[in-house]
Amino acid sequence: MKDIEIAQQSKMAKITDIAAKIGLNADEIEQYGTYKAKIKLPVVPKVKTKGKLILVTATNPTPAGEGKSTVTVGLGDAFSLLKKRVMIALREPSLGPVMGMKGGATGGGYSQVVPMEDINLHFTGDMHALTTANNTLAALVDNHIYQGNKLHIDQRRVIWKRVLDINDRALRHVVIGLGGAMQGIPREDGFDITVASELMAILCLAVDIADLKKRIGQIVVGYTSTKVPVTVDQLGVTGAIALLLKDAIKPNLVQTLAHTPAIIHGGPFANIAHGCNSVLATQTALKLADYTLTEAGFGADLGAEKFMDIKAPVLGKTPDTVVIVATVRALKMHGGVAKKDLAEENIPALQQGYINLQKHIANMKRYNVPVVVAINQFTSDTLAELTTLQELCANDNTPAIVADVWGKGGNGAVALAEKVLASCEQKTDFKPLYVADDALETKINKIVTEIYGGAKVEYGMKAKRQLRRFKELGWDQLPVCMAKTQYSLSDNPKLLGAPADFTIHVREFVPKLGAQFIVALTGNVLTMPGLPKQPAANGMELSDDGTISGLY
Structure with missing residues (x-):
């Protein structure tokens, strides 16, 4: 059964009932129909809690798929099954990828946020x-x-x-x-x-x-x-x-298929923007729940780094645990296997591709935060492959739990949820990658050498002129938002695994003084994507009775 069919057959709870779960009454939300609402500002919950924060990230994405949002939703539903007061905080989908390459962006299978069609299309009008x-x-x-x-x-x-x-x-x-x-x-x-x-x-x-x-x-x-x-x-x-943004600033409240409360608000890409949902959404969830699960876009080299170094200082809260989503299929691609051959067992390729996950594990531990690996299971995964991946993670002193959230929803992530709950009780001593006083070049160099694993940074003539001018203007005190391909730790999308001794090329900077960071454009990354040869839009349809198909 397709994701959209599962979503369409689900029975949603009224959004007023979902709000009541987290202590909000009808006067504290603005309903957008029966199943969507905005949470009014300022949020003054009846019960304030000091919730735990769990950041879900992933390896570098491949065409094989990783399922970060799907795991986030399934993990949230597993917390609910364990009777924990939990909320999920995700980004809003953009019509760019919805109509382009990826299709819908609300999870998958029995691990979805709903109403799926509304969220993927016009939602509450924020975009x-x-x-x-x-x-x-x-x-x-x-x-x-x-x-x-x-x-x-x-x-x-x-x-x-x-x-x-x-x-x-x-x-x-x-x-x-x-x-x-x-x-x-x-x-x-x-x-x-x-x-x-x-x-x-x-x-x-x-x-x-x-x-x-x-x-x-x-x-x-x-x-x-x-x-x-x-x-x-x-x-x-x-x-x-x-x-013009007076309503858009209010967080959007929806639910999962299992009726776990979810806030979906803000949607910056992580390859060309800072890749995290809104601070208000995450703060709201932290106030209303004991556990907040949020995700950062693409791999940990992009979204998670930006969460730690751009969002966390504003949020005033660092993660209690980081969950890194990985799949056997994606790691085999990082190990050199073609997409058409991924269904075949290949332990050597998995072992070779593990270096990508290994680098992300090391990067997240570098912030002095506990790490758990979520192995998002596919039907083609063999027991030997899953066991091998768990053993590889164990050798790096990192727990790795297999989860089948696409096929089983929260029931497929209970063991993962239990491990994450235990991880949240560990003491953390967060260590940022850089401090504000570091020069822009120093900040970029730390990201490139420590997070990406590169050797050096090369600046184009325009970028060099901008560096001098930004220092004169006092803008060099701002964080850096790296605009880089999501497919590789380098700025070359064809370099998979964990490349070393490469150079990152910064061609120019874009000052964003309102956002309070400087964007560094690297390689050939573009801030306006193009559509693929066969856009997802080609498979979409609206029936005469108003039923949507092909959204994902």
């Missing part, structure tokens, strides 16, 4: 609000230039791009304002995908509306001809942009 707010600001910038340009913005140095929440390579580099004097000032421009925008990052890092407004006001939209930065506050439109 549309972000897109509108971003493009309103772009229009206001161009209008300011057209109407006299009192701030002396250099049209060649506008860095605020327009966005769209769909993969569209044709919009990466465009020219606007053509057609004569009445059509605006011609200049080069481009589109990013909405989930890579600074407003998405701001929404996910703001702790309240006041902080949201402060961060929006600090956004640098461009520079004058003398390279002086121009901000949204100087444009005088901070309030207008903030009010």
Whole structure:
């Protein structure tokens, strides 16, 4: 049975009943129909708890699949089976991958969040609000230039791009304002995908509306001809942009197939953005539950590193345990096996590919946080392969538990949940990768050498000029958000396993003063993805009675 069919046949509880589970009454939520709601701000729960935080991450993704979100949901349902007060906090899906390569993004099998179709499509309108707010600001910038340009913005140095929440390579580099004097000032421009925008990052890092407004006001939209930065506050439109996000900032409450409460809010990609759901969502779950399970996008080299070094300082809470999701199939691909041959038992390839998981284990332990490996079981996995993988992890003093969440939901992750619960009781002494006083080059070098396993960093001419200017402006005190391929620890997607002695190439930086980090663009990574030769959209259909098929 397909994921969407399982979701469509499920019986959901009313969202008011889900809210009641976590101590919220009808006056503390805003219902979006029967099965979705936003949690009102500020959140003042009847019972405040000091919840444990569990971060779910993964190995570098391969076409074989890892199932990080599926494991997160199944693990949450297993906590519920063990009678634990638990909440799940995930990111919102982007229409880019939904219509592009991956299809739906709400888990799979009997380990899903629902209503699956709504969450994967328009949900509560957060993505549309972000897109509108971003493009309103772009229009206001161009209008300011057209109407006299009192701030002396250099049209060649506008860095605020327009966005769209769909993969569209044709919009990466465009020219606007053509057609004569009445059509605006011609200049080069481009589109990013909405989930890579600074407003998405701001929404996910703001702790309240006041902080949201402060961060929006600090956004640098461009520079004058003398390279002086121009901000949204100087444009005088901070309030207008903030009010477009007044509902989007509120966390979204839904449920799993097993009725475990789940917050799905914010959706930055981890390869080109910071890859974590909103601070407000995670804080809310920590207040309302004894255990919060959250995930960070792609492999631990991307999402988990950014969680530790960008999100955790704002959240004010570090993970009590890190769960790294791995599959036999993916590790065999890291060991050199072609996708068509993955169903065949191959112990040597598994042993070779284990070096990828081994590196991620070491990286997470480097933060002085306990680590548990979740082996997401596929039907093609043999007992010998599963046993071998557990033994390899045991040799690295890391527990590895097999879970079948796709086929069994929470029942397939009870043993994993018990191990994670025990792990959460261990003492932690969190050690950040870098401190604010480190120079930007030092921060990047630490990420490259300690997390990626690279040898050095090479900067392009533009990046070198920016480094000098950022230091003059005092921006070198900010964290670094590395924009890098998700498929490899290096910036070359073809280098699988755990490559060594490679060089990371930083071509340029994008300052995001509202988000309070600097994005480093490496290799050939793009902030507006393209659609594949056969988009997932080709297999989607809407029947005459309104039933959706092919979403995943």
